[in-house]
Amino acid sequence: MSDGSTTINAVETSFQIIDVLADHGPLRVTELAEETGVPKGTVHKHLATLRGVGYVVKEEKVYRLSLQYLRVGKxxxxxxxxxxxxxxxxxxxxxxxxxxxxxxxxxxxxxxxxxxxxxxxxxxxxxxxxxxxxxxxxxxxxxxxxxxxxxxxxxxxxxxxxxxxxxxxxxxxxxxxxxxxxxxxxxxxxxxxxxxxxxxxxxxxxxxxxxxxxxxxxxxxxxxxxxxxxxxxxxxxxxxxxxxxxxxxxxx
Missing domain, CATH: 3.30.450.40 (GAF domain)
Incomplete structure (x- = not known):
């Protein structure tokens, strides 16, 4: 997480969600909240933002990371x-x-x-x-x-x-x-x-x-x-x- 320098908590939360989805996804909002310790409402807002930029996909009631990460990694x-x-x-x-x-x-x-x-x-x-x-x-x-x-x-x-x-x-x-x-x-x-x-x-x-x-x-x-x-x-x-x-x- 933070190394003591100035950080933006919202960005850290987004990457926390991303890491959990990478390790355990696809997951529901409730499951993500339990895994991250972040309130459900906050998790939902972050997921909506990540979906908007194409880095998270919603399928039925679960969320997973998109294949955008493959493109970036390559x-x-x-x-x-x-x-x-x-x-x-x-x-x-x-x-x-x-x-x-x-x-x-x-x-x-x-x-x-x-x-x-x-x-x-x-x-x-x-x-x-x-x-x-x-x-x-x-x-x-x-x-x-x-x-x-x-x-x-x-x-x-x-x-x-x-x-x-x-x-x-x-x-x-x-x-x-x-x-x-x-x-x-x-x-x-x-x-x-x-x-x-x-x-x-x-x-x-x-x-x-x-x-x-x-x-x-x-x-x-x-x-x-x-x-x-x-x-x-x-x-x-x-x-x-x-x-x-x-x-x-x-x-x-």
């Missing part, structure tokens, strides 16, 4: 140079590994999935959707990025702290710093059930002119992402993929 995605250059390379990695492959960037000290290719994965891994924010300190891609920036690491710790998501999440500041140094030396980061207990992941940072611009990771169910496959096979493929992306970025 436009933002396509404006990213990293997305345009990395997408075909990430797609090739997904094809080779037959596993879920992710491209992550940072926004407001949070990891954001800019792109994902599910490869030939037959199971749906419990990963946030493209555009969803995830904690940097509890994900392979996030730790890979943090390993390349002491400034970002300290800002994350100061502004957000180290939230615990599972019993394996690193919540000790010095322990995190030690792991990030190891990741920087090795060039790869592992996520072993730290954000979701069912997911393991390996990632590597994309670095241009000594600055991390993103990360590539391969993720999967903890039962599949184990042993030599995780520690050696996928690790080498992630590192070579990142090198290819870095070369493409430097040529632009």
């Amino acid at each position: 436009r933002i995605q396509k404006r990213s140079k990293l997305f345009r250059l990395a997408k075909p390379i990430v797609d090739e990695l997904a094809k080779t590994t037959r596993a879920t492959t992710n491209l992550m960037i940072v926004e407001e000290e949070r990891g954001v999935y800019l792109y994902r290719n599910d490869g030939m994965s037959v199971e749906s891994d419990p990963l946030p959707a493209v555009g969803g924010r995830v904690p940097l300190h509890a994900t392979a891609g996030g730790k890979a990025i943090l390993s390349q920036s002491l400034e970002l690491t300290e800002k994350l710790i100061e502004d957000h702290g180290l939230q615990q998501f599972t019993e394996k999440t690193i919540i000790d500041k010095q322990e995190l710093r030690n792991e990030l140094r190891s990741i920087r030396d090795q060039g790869v980061a592992f996520e072993r059930g730290e954000h979701d207990p069912a997911v393991q992941c390996v990632g590597a940072p994309i670095v241009v002119d000594d600055e991390p611009v993103g990360a590539v990771s391969i993720s999967g169910n903890i039962d599949r992402m184990i042993g030599k496959k995780l520690e050696e096979d996928l690790t080498g493929l992630v590192v070579s993929t990142v090198s290819e992306i870095e070369i493409a970025l430097l040529r632009q």
